[in-house]
Amino acid sequence: MWKIKPPVEYPLEVKYRSLLESRMPRDPMTLFNLKRLSPKEEFPNLARNYTCMGRILTLDMYKRQFNKATESGVVFDDVIRPGLEDPGKPSGPAAVGCAAGDAQSYILFCDFFDRIIEAYHGYKVTSSHQESDFNYDNIKGGDDFDQLYVSGCEVCVSRSLEDFSFPTHCSRGERRHLLTLARKAFCQLGDQYPGQLYSLEELSQRKQGDRGLLKVPSSFQMRTGVARDWPDSRAVWVSADNNLVVWINIEDHLQFVSERSDSNVKKAFETISIHLQRLETIYRKLRHSFIWKEHLGWVVSSPAEVGTGLKASIQVKLPHMAHHQQLENILKRLRLHMDITEPSGECRVANAQTIGSTEVELMQLLVDGVKMLITMEKKLEETGGSIEHLIPAQK
Template identity: 40%
Template structure:
């Protein structure tokens, strides 16, 4: 479908300034590519300018990874010339001819059950999913967003046993209820990031957004936050295998209910589960451990060490000396169990390094040796 707006100005006149933008889109997009893609839209009307706007607007960020979003399943095909390059750069050389793989069998894991609670304070496994046939949050209409909520809400209402939960609409929650749920980390606030607003994800807030959680509050779902659905299993200890087992059980049931109602999650053999942000393609899975590493985290090459272990980090809250979150870096090209195992192995290695620092050992040579691998 041609983009009729292209007739008013030339591609050169419309091409964005990207010299100071530090993201994969800005590094991959060229004026010639923009000229070719500008005349196209997806069947639902998503354009290349819609795709890149967040990466254009947020040039001040040190690095926001992708710099582009998909508005629907077809975006990754219509704008493949750009997305293929962004995906290859973001996901360790994953090429357009590569295929994703999946494995959700917890029996294939080694360890992850008795991690040292002196260093590991929490475990979390969460994923994002999209409903086929509906536009993604950067591009969906109000009616589509409400339809997404209806589909997901009906599926979640059928979840039974220990995972049985209740749904709460953000629009209907009082300020007191919201404050309590935010404190319990069961509720998501309206995103304030300009990256999210430039992606058009926060339109019509809080219309058709909601949360669902079970009685133990260790299995919960967010509806129409950044993606159609985000499902989380958590532990207040280091037993990430238990969190993963619960996640596998719950996701299997939710997906079965989605299918029984005539819908399905968007998946293909190349990109795995399709979501708005290219960084979350593949498993769309994040395996996160809350860790106390006061000595190791202050090492000048800590981030490099994490990168070699295929991990990332971030503060779990803003208090001085609080735990840091350590989680997998990307999920495309790796199965679910491979990602969980990567985090288990990486966390065990970080614990061993922290113990060496506690004993007064110098770990610089070990970090340097890992760097050389």
């Protein structure tokens, strides 16, 4: 029995579909000569597919997307390919099972993507605007965790550039142009925030893997096209103080990562905020802004990260809480996700969603949630300790 309700046809979609379709530009699909059969004959086998895509995609929905293509040539089968290559597992959190080939995919295939976002994030896509806020001074705490329980943290933010396809669909030329733009942008950034840009090809030749900068594409990335022509035009920029790396042309056009061996997640967020906002200004001057849609926020290739593109995590020692019978309920109320990395109770706690809140709000949820989990852990360490009175209401 599915955990997610089957998709429904909303009245406004029926009412305005003919009007919207009449105003759309000519569908590039009409220019293709794809050797395909009917939608029913082409519909994928989703019997053992445990992704969000596999749980909501129906034949009727597939028919509605079947004869559409974006201006750069993305068809619906390109969108759902990740979920067909990796159908997921019956237990544990479901992956989204899809990826946008370009920014237009979110508009042309909105009938599908809006439901994916709703299922994955629990967020209803409406006409309301997504807000963005990088004012790190507004975060309360984040630099005052109990060092006995927190051993590290990481903040990651992804961005995509206007006028380019996303990694699953972009051409070699696009990828090389993106790297050229990155060289220009980081050269200008270096005037105020120095660092060094390395191509992965150069790193491989120089055998500098000991810096931890060499990436090896996974078989999944190879199958979905993300790692085509590897390592051509893939690169990484490293700040002079080693507090920030920016990956170029890996899973997204740009991926900012600040990783710390201490518990100061507020400082990690501050590092990313400063560099990202400066780079946003530089790329805008280069006439390739970061992609923003008012109803979705910052748009990237995976619908699992639209809105803010922010994934922050804290490494926490929770030997008692990691196996508590109410853990799943508590995490749901705190709007957090947890991976148990060690049998001893070493856990990675991260924000569960990326849309519907600002960056600062998501960071605050993480900080407050981890503090609450540590408080519960300390209570359980006491003989006969109970945490019933500490379980929060839904955030």
